[in-house]
Amino acid sequence: MMRCLMLVALVFMSISMMAQRVSLTVPSGHAKNIEQIAVSPNGKYVASISHKTVIIWDVAANKKIHEISLEISLAAVEIRSVSITDKLDKVVVSSNDGLYCYNIQTGKKLFKDGGVTAGASLSKDGAVVYAVDFGGLQMYDAESGQKIKRIDYFANNSAGNCKFYELGNNRLLVLYFFGWSIVNTATGNIELKKFFKDIYAEKLSAYDYDKGSNTIVGLRDDQYVVLDVPTANLLKTKKPIYYPLGLCAMGNSQLLAFSHDYKTKSYKIELMQLPSLTVSKTISQPDSEVPETIFYGTKPIVVSGTQKIFYNNNNELFTVNASTGVYEKKFTNRIADFKPFFYYKNLTQRLLADNTLRFATEDNGIRQFDFESYKPIGYVQAMKRIILSADGKLMASIDKKITILNGITGGVVKTIPLPATIDPEIEFFFFNYNNSKLVYTEKLKGVLHVLDIATGVSTKLATLGTLLMRESSSFDGKYFAAITSKNNINFLTVYNLESKAIVLNKRLCEPYKDADCPSDISFLNDSYYIITTSLKEAVRIYKADDAAYSSTFNVEHYNQFSVLGGDIKNNIIAIGEVGQFQVGTHNIKLITKEGKLIKAFKSEKNNDF
Incomplete structure (x- = not known):
């Protein structure tokens, strides 16, 4: 389930930015500049903060393990410190709006003190929070927020942006921009108090x-x-x-x-x-x-x-x-730049059995990305237009010629001339079920062709209609599905590459009469379910291997919408509608194959994915 939602989020990002440059990201990093960094005393974890967002990173695993959205006021324009514990149970943040202590595991706020603005830090054992305000050192119980002790006048009243250093034997050094003090936290004795005579000239x-x-x-x-x-x-x-x-x-x-x-x-x-x-x-x-x-x-x-x-x-x-x-x-968290729309179906069809995602990028390459470690694990240089086989072993670069490459190493396997009548920018290409052939369309003639990779010979497979309007292929290359046209009537036509037969030819609509004619088609992830959507509200679901199956329902929307992906096992389909008056955002609905609404996410909540 989580893996699918992450895939939905990745696909959502790929189609949401219109003409803008798009980056594929794991939704794990900071959107703005990092303001403060902290390392746990044992060195195993790092915390970084940018405005309201604290992210906890596992150093050994090289990935994010927690993210906390702080309930900080808009008045908090300066984050002054952050600290975490070895146990990963608490994080303390100091800002010009006050001191905040949160439970890392639950994301719940433990306590806040709006009067503490000069700096704060957790003790090494995580039991105490040290904080400075108006020249006094305040100590809190880190769990309850109860004030344990206060030592007044240990620093200059103007002390700010304080840093804390435990020296051992209950001695604490507090450093600020124009001085420092050493205090015994057990006895309250101020052992040292130094500050510059001219705090502005010498700061x-x-x-x-x-x-x-x-x-x-x-x-x-x-x-x-x-x-x-x-x-x-x-x-x-x-x-x-x-x-x-x-x-x-x-x-x-x-x-x-x-x-x-x-x-x-x-x-x-x-x-x-x-x-x-x-x-x-x-x-x-x-x-x-x-x-x-x-x-x-x-x-x-x-x-x-x-x-x-x-x-x-x-x-x-x-x-x-x-x-x-x-x-x-x-x-x-940024993996690569890629072109929106063109690679959308490549993204949904390339979540491989070994839990890696492979996709073509704008810098002419194939990226491989591991969903468990959140890390890019491979790059293969390629050329202009890239087609990937389902198992990731082969790829084809489609231009004036077809170059078959090893999907792992990028080495050239074979170069085959592209038939002169085929426009690589218009036609649809995919590998068949056993990687022996490259299948491609001739849309204006309604024809499906197959190119034998070993011999380089092209063969006409079938005429599916007078025109191919929209098309898709199953993940495994066994089925081809298209919205076809014949005598001004649109059909859903499904072709089985193994049996070399049309297995479904279902009348859909008359486009000049029916306002809800399907305008797009796609296989749902790695299943044989086929989804068609229209410019209006109608969604229709069919199965390539079950001609009797169909499900029709309406999805209420006001703007352009599309299918983003799904989780077949849990009967979840994600549909995204462009947010009203917003650029690069979607309102997302999770529905069942029967059209029942599971949950809806408004565009301002998309970052939750």
């Missing part, structure tokens, strides 16, 4: 604490600065070669700095030693991989005890290994 635009060197590192007036924690003395300053964007202390007397090199049109990731700020490694990332400079490397965070750092690149998460210098995009 830090980015900052972090390095345990190894016991220093604060930051950016001040676009210069790197290193400050001694006990004394707040300035230990080192350095004017950067490149334009600085963000930084991350590694915890082992090392710093990773992110910057933009305008001269070479690249982005730099520099590994520096602390407190000297000596550069020991420089990693380059090209401009072409960075959509927005202002959203690159501004929120990096280290996986504790490792050389791995997660960093933001617009709406995507990247990792970089400080030791090897290798960076990579993680949790990819």
Whole structure:
């Protein structure tokens, strides 16, 4: 069921954008830029947040495991922190609209404090929430939201955008943009309180604490600065070669700095030693991989005890290994660009037995996508128009000639001339049931042909009518179905490729008299059910292997609608209607083969798929 709904969502995206460029995505990533990142204390999970959406990622599996939509006010224009637990039971978010604590497993809000806007974080054991407001440290029970303790005046009243570091022995360091404090959370004793004399002239635009060197590192007036924690003395300053964007202390007397090199049109990731700020490694990332400079490397965070750092690149998460210098995009949700409409039926017909989806893309290739891991698992370069066999072993590139290719490796198997009377942009092509032949239409003559792949010889199979108006083929290549025309009457004609016989020729309508004449036809996923739809409300269902079967019903709609896919086992068909006055959206109805409505989703809910 879930697999089918995901397929419906993918197909929906493929047909919904009209003339716009379309991307096939797993509905798992952020739509807008990432504002904050957190790593669980054990390093197994990562949380990223963009406005109202928190996504929890499994690092080892490289996929999303939870998504939470926060009940945040429109006034929350700045997300200041996010943190999660090892147990994946709680997430805490701090914004200018207050503190929020949610149960990750249920998505339910545990508590909120609208007065806390300076920053918040979970303790490592997940039992306590630390928060700062008006210079006071507030501690909450993470489960109930009950206030446990408050320590007043531990920081300057203007402290904001706070970061929290547990030092051991109940000691907590809280760092903000113009100072820091160390407090004993058990006794309430304030052990250290440092802040700059001129909080505006000396403030830090980015900052972090390095345990190894016991220093604060930051950016001040676009210069790197290193400050001694006990004394707040300035230990080192350095004017950067490149334009600085963000930084991350590694915890082992090392710093990773992110910057933009305008001269070479690249982005730099520099590994520096602390407190000297000596550069020991420089990693380059090209401009072409960075959509927005202002959203690159501004929120990096280290996986504790490792050389791995997660960093933001617009709406995507990247990792970089400080030791090897290798960076990579993680949790990819965009797979490829493809053309709408043309590949719609390819998408619905290419969910293979091994739970992978194969489809042709606009960059002239075949993509393979695993539904379990949410990862692309293969790419085969191809040519102009691509036809895939049901088992994925063969593909055909259709142009002025037909090139048969190995579907796995992309190697050329055979090249066959295309008959001169056949227009590859108009005619319908598909592989037959055993991959020995390529079947194609000659629509204006109402003819079905077959091309023997081994010999290259074309043979006329049958004349199905005077005109083929719409057509489809079963997933396994056994049946061909078309809306045909003869003597100004439209028929549903079904041809069996195995028996080489017309098995159904059912009168549908007279198009000049009947307003509800079928205008489209498709096989429902990998079944032998055939669905026809009209410009009005009529939906008709037939079976290629059962001439007696039929089901007719109406689907109420106001705008153009089409069949998106279905789950035959559970008797579910998804039909999408273009949203009123909306671009690229559908109102989706789930119905049975008998026309009974199961559930309807308005266009604003489509993201739920």
